[in-house]
């Protein structure tokens with residue numbers, strides 16, 4: 001038994017924040033942001049929108065695309081670093097929205113790698129017969145932990161959600177998932193506070209994303225190169241057999257480096273970073289949905305998904321769509 005993606009959907013909040021607007025907020029330029037990151041605009045959730053709101057819209061679109069209803073869902077896993085509340089988790093909040101009750105519902109907290117971690121877990125449940133219709137989501141409202149006075153981070157991040165429905169299949173499907181993490185790098189990309197570690201008087205860091213961007217960049221490029229090599233080797237694949245690279249949308253230059261490693265022309269690489277910015281766990285399913293809906297990715301294509309984020313964490317998935 002295998003699992004396959006039976007449906008996909010995504011959602012972006014309506015409000016668009018352009019580089020031109022950011023020029024009025026911090027000391028930056030459209031030219032700097034475009035040349036260093038590839039980003040031109042990003043979507044930002046309204047004040048009354050939470051991660052669950054974004055996830056719900058993406059999930060409804062994925063269910064519609066798969067031809068299933070909420071009553072068919074028997075497993076919910078959400079990759080997110082920006083849950084609405086500490087608990088209940090976003091999966092439980094979604095259950096309530098869909099008025100379905102009883103199935104496992106949880107979230108995984110691996111920053112930008114959240115969706116691929118979630119996909120990997122759901123795949124194992126479907127393959128082992130533990131789930132027949134799994135809802136897998138990556139959803140974030142990173143704008144809520146972005147310091148809008150810090151030009152080094154606020155130009156990068158955006159909000160959004162993407163979702164897939166996984167169902168059993170006789171043929172793969174999800175061919176393989178490869179996950180990794182290295183906590184030695186915890187201080188290159190982090191939010192200093194949470195629940196058991198709270199901000200104290202005198203603490204200099206704010207409750208926002210802290211990033212040593214240049215150092216993150218270097219480790220990301222090296223790790224992603226190793227990850228794609230590992231994914232190809234473990235599947236005895238030649239790099240030219242991949243039809244589409246669907247990378248984490250952090251930075252055009254990081255994506256180009258991975259594409260070069262795969263000897264892939266950029267027109268075979270799905271790029272949404274220009275319009276979405278870095279939406280963390282939502283980035284890969286948002287990119288995948290974009291290319292499915294505009295007709296580039298077709299059923300039967302061989303896809304390589306990859307991601308890298310805070311922790312550090314990373315993950316890839318080889319998929320026959």
Ligand code: ACO
Pocket residue numbers: 027028029032033036037111112151152153155189212213214215216217220250251254278280308309310
């Ligand atoms: N506008 C203008 N200048 C800026 C800005 C800005 N928005 N931000 C930084 N600068 C300046 C810096 O102050 C620095 O100035 P200096 O030379 O006078 O000191 C100069 O630009 C160069 O700064 P660098 O940080 O070296 O720039 P770099 O080319 O590395 O680009 C960036 C920065 C875009 C952040 C890049 O390093 C990057 O993309 N890193 C990876 C981010 C990433 O992948 N994160 C992973 C996932 S996120 C997650 O898990 C939540």
